Amino acid sequence: MFVTAPFFFQADITPQSTELSAEESHHALRVLRLQPGDDIALTNGTGLLVLARIRETSNKQCRVEVLSAQQQTPRPYRIHLAIAPTKNNDRTEWMLEKLTETGVDQVTFVSTQRSEREKINLARFQKVVVGALKQSQQVFLPSIQGPVSFEKILADESGQKFIGHMNAQPPAHLKHVARPRTSYLMLIGPEGDFTEAEVAAAQQAGFTQVSLGPTRLRTETAGWVACQTLHFVNA
């Protein structure tokens, strides 16, 4: 079900809230030019969906009356994508937008031996994710983390762990090895792929090598195809 009211994100919103944050007030009043009597939808990014009506507006502040509040339940599985940032930053931002639209719980950027980018702008990435959350009217905000070391990701103990790698001997497809309704940690390498040593270390740490299909995918496409595959396994 999609709401027709403008959709807002405010981390501290509750069923008792009476006003919008400065940022969302600005968006409501200056960008969308909403008026008293207009209805809006808000989420706190952790599952709460609030429908509210604008009651009073001043120069910079927007007071609201909550009409209804509903806590939504999360998916019965959790997707954590750990991926090397792409050299071209737009490709990573595009991926974050698409992952938010179709659903992901956490994205962690990982430093690998062949990474072509070390620095990332987390604040910018979070802005992209919030924008996509609002646009696609979702109530669970993906957590964006990093950069972390390859070793740190290997030490992660959460659920089923997979590594995508362009192997001469293609391993089993992700869809055949992922079990439904669990937590997944999916590791995707940089444009130049993981080194053999990295793949061996990941296997040692309990990661299963998987294929994502018959075609050769860019890093950001592989990240998205992997997450989409996990959604399908659970559908």
Place this chain on the structure above:
Amino acid sequence: MFVTAPFFFQADITPQSTELSAEESHHALRVLRLQPGDDIALTNGTGLLVLARIRETSNKQCRVEVLSAQQQTPRPYRIHLAIAPTKNNDRTEWMLEKLTETGVDQVTFVSTQRSEREKINLARFQKVVVGALKQSQQVFLPSIQGPVSFEKILADESGQKFIGHMNAQPPAHLKHVARPRTSYLMLIGPEGDFTEAEVAAAQQAGFTQVSLGPTRLRTETAGWVACQTLHFVNA
């Protein structure tokens, strides 16, 4: 299996070819700075994969010796995506790149009542698709067509026909109604969605309304998710 040699597209390549086109000679000699003795891979975009060795180079011409030629078989199903071009052209180009990476047979741009863009640059789109074909080392070049009228798409008689629409009453998910191993025509609307009259006309013409999942997707995301769903149905 991925080839490690640089990958070229030349529509008229055959197992008897002895030289690259002017465009691909330029790419080989000026961009990649290849030399006699270097190996390359080429496709004609209709399933032929040729491995060749550069033999002679002049200022603008690159002569080759074909080492092997293999005609690959197409997928046992056909995906035709008919979609409204997005207002922001980058979004459509991104979608074409991703569809080429993961596989699509034809993309036709459709004019609809709420389309926010009438003109498209087919030559530019074809360039994007050829670039993605080479990058992802595929041998079947997607056909890019349009713009065509909504009525013309409705008259298309190929295989199973679906229309994606943001419905108050979500219909069955595409994955539950698509039959494996057939031809699909998937129709996706513009940012403002199809009109009710368009949806009714499509149903009259034999299109089945389908859902693409629980989240609200942008036009270009919906196009990609639909094609990915059809790949899964056939996997």
